[in-house]
Amino acid sequence: MGRLLKPARPAKDTESGILTQAERAFFLAKQRAAVGRWAEELAAAFLQARGLKILERNVRERFSELDLIALEGNVLVFVEVRCRRKNPVMSAQDSIGPLKWKRLVRGAELYTLRRRWRGEWRMDLVSVDVDHERWHLRWLRYLEMEGADDRGC
Numbered sequence: 576m577g578r579l580l581k582p583a584r585p586a587k588d589t590e591s592g593i594l595t596q597a598e599r600a601f602f603l604a605k606q607r608a609a610v611g612r613w614a615e616e617l618a619a620a621f622l623q624a625r626g627l628k629i630l631e632r633n634v635r636e637r638f639s640e641l642d643l644i645a646l647e648g649n650v651l652v653f654v655e656v657r658c659r660r661k662n663p664v665m666s667a668q669d670s671i672g673p674l675k676w677k678r679l680v681r682g683a684e685l686y687t688l689r690r691r692w693r694g695e696w697r698m699d700l701v702s703v704d705v706d707h708e709r710w711h712l713r714w715l716r717y718l719e720m721e722g723a724d725d726r727g728c
Contacts, residue, residue: 588714614658618701639682651696658703
């Protein structure tokens, strides 16, 4: 199994845009599956534009589903994509609790074991917050959960 990279502080990158009429319609209709697919497509395009190669999408492991698996240089990147309507109390980023985090890390560890990945890997988050007419995407690299040990437990 490879080594989980953990720098001192997560790196951030952002982008914003305007929702199309069709995108607004499925947000208003609360079509969760369509919203999730849209957010994953947006995240994948965003990451590809920044040089990452998307290897796999929606990979199911025993503990969790890994939304996007990408390669940046020689580093395997597991990307959790979260999308929420703009909420003054909780952003998409804040919606990952300790149990979800633990499952994501275990899923990533299992993925690296099954594929005999010996290189470095990391956990990233792409959060998409949406209000009535706009979306705002944040990419947080080298994510870790406060209070978690090296394995995210």
